[in-house]
Amino acid sequence: MKLTRGVLLLAIAGLHVLGPTPARGADEPMAVVVAEGSRHRIEGRPALAEIYRRKKQYWPDGQHIEPINLPADDPRRQRFSQAVLGMPPDQLDAYWNELYFHGVLPPTVLQSIEAVLRFVSMTPGAIGYVPLCSVDSRVTIALTIDTGGPASEKFSPAACKREQPAR
Amino acid sequence: MLSAHQAAADDTGYQLGHGWQVPDTDLTLGGYAASSLDKVQGRPWTLDVNSLSLFLWWQPLERLKLFSETELENSLTVQQRRTSSDGAYLALERLYADWTQSDALNFRVGKFLTPVGRWNLIHAAPLVWTTSRPLITFEPFPTNATGAMAYGTLTSVGAGLDYSLYGSIGKELRPNHRLDTFNKAYGAHLSYPVQDYLQVGISFANFEQINERGERKNLVGVDATWSRGGYEVSTELGWRFSSEGDNSAEKGGFIQGVAPLGGKLYAVGRYEYFRESGAQPGVNLWLAGLDYRWNRALILKSEYSKAVDNRIDAQEGFQLSVAVLF
Numbered sequence: 109m110k111l112t113r114g115v116l117l118l119a120i121a122g123l124h125v126l127g128p129t130p131a132r133g134a135d136e137p138m139a140v141v142v143a144e145g146s147r148h149r150i151e152g153r154p155a156l157a158e159i160y161r162r163k164k165q166y167w168p169d170g171q172h173i174e175p176i177n178l179p180a181d182d183p184r185r186q187r188f189s190q191a192v193l194g195m196p197p198d199q200l201d202a203y204w205n206e207l208y209f210h211g212v213l214p215p216t217v218l219q220s221i222e223a224v225l226r227f228v229s230m231t232p233g234a235i236g237y238v239p240l241c242s243v244d245s246r247v248t249i250a251l252t253i254d255t256g257g258p259a260s261e262k263f264s265p266a267a268c269k270r271e272q273p274a275r
Numbered sequence: 276m277l278s279a280h281q282a283a284a285d286d287t288g289y290q291l292g293h294g295w296q297v298p299d300t301d302l303t304l305g306g307y308a309a310s311s312l313d314k315v316q317g318r319p320w321t322l323d324v325n326s327l328s329l330f331l332w333w334q335p336l337e338r339l340k341l342f343s344e345t346e347l348e349n350s351l352t353v354q355q356r357r358t359s360s361d362g363a364y365l366a367l368e369r370l371y372a373d374w375t376q377s378d379a380l381n382f383r384v385g386k387f388l389t390p391v392g393r394w395n396l397i398h399a400a401p402l403v404w405t406t407s408r409p410l411i412t413f414e415p416f417p418t419n420a421t422g423a424m425a426y427g428t429l430t431s432v433g434a435g436l437d438y439s440l441y442g443s444i445g446k447e448l449r450p451n452h453r454l455d456t457f458n459k460a461y462g463a464h465l466s467y468p469v470q471d472y473l474q475v476g477i478s479f480a481n482f483e484q485i486n487e488r489g490e491r492k493n494l495v496g497v498d499a500t501w502s503r504g505g506y507e508v509s510t511e512l513g514w515r516f517s518s519e520g521d522n523s524a525e526k527g528g529f530i531q532g533v534a535p536l537g538g539k540l541y542a543v544g545r546y547e548y549f550r551e552s553g554a555q556p557g558v559n560l561w562l563a564g565l566d567y568r569w570n571r572a573l574i575l576k577s578e579y580s581k582a583v584d585n586r587i588d589a590q591e592g593f594q595l596s597v598a599v600l601f
Contacts, residue, residue, distance in 0.1 A: 157434075158430055164378050166378055193471070195471060202502065205402050205572075209397060213293070
């Protein structure tokens, strides 16, 4: 089972050779996604922060949570980190060093939105975040996060239809 | 078997400070190393390889993790053209098994770091800003305990309350001959993120040590760390009371500030006070330092410390060190 998942991850990780996903405007909300059909939901930003700080590692049904991050220099990771964890990724270095000292590793990093969608859709317990317009039928939205400040409130889902979802 | 971290690591290559997962296993290796050049008062210049530490953790089941840390201390000392490894010692810092029942309830059995304050739990050289360690973070209590612990994060309490409750009946695993270990002990530590940038904690321990059987000690402590935008202020205060009376009591604390100077350079300042049992008055220690944090895993530190009323031979002088997490 684990071997299959590992092979899947290796294949998915290779998707970044397709190139980084172009960033949309900072006003596009982020969708926190789980696999289609999953009953896992997030009760607000504090709960999501606990998952992305690895303080909460199990879903209520006992399934292990596998959080997925984008690379630290990806603008969408920067916005997500600021909105959910209250600080940019580099300011969490000391925090992750402390957890590493106790044998806890930070969330796995995948290189593209498509890689996140594919991994989340095929891995029980996985959770990731993607721009709202990138959500497709493989995943279910567990929570929507405004990451662009006041501009996000003006974002309309209709804007997604004007151009193809970014990959 | 592979994990998500191994797959990602295979894709991006090994990264310093992230450990290395042994291919096709559930084993992860990591560690750190530190070396210092010291000119402490009353002694000649000394170059010391202070620590070579190896972490190894194995997760054979999703809810079971075995963790160990072994450390080769003072493996090499160079002093006045004399090279020696006489002070070398292979210490067992940690060796335990963790069973996760839920986020709120984990069980640990084995040898672990005593959960008192914050520094003792993150004492690895690459994780702290100074080469020297405040006295209150190790003098009043044994820094390791062998026993059992329940710990977890109570996510239902605000932003998540971290707790640990532990007990020991002595029988230290590979006791360090330089330390007076626990004979019996129990205690608790609570830590809470008041906001994204501020963490506060309280500690309590009741214990008896091997070399002072019959003397019961109570330790209470508070700790706080605020950090934002590269700035950091941290403090720990502790009081230890003894069944033998006030003469055996100890107390102390420190406050430390860190400020970014631009780029990767940081200024560090610290004041600490410590009154050892039987010593009167307590020692006051001032420290000023300059650190260069190359990246998350590598740090160069320089510091100068000066003591007032130093009747306990607390280390003071100049120290330069390098530490790397791997």
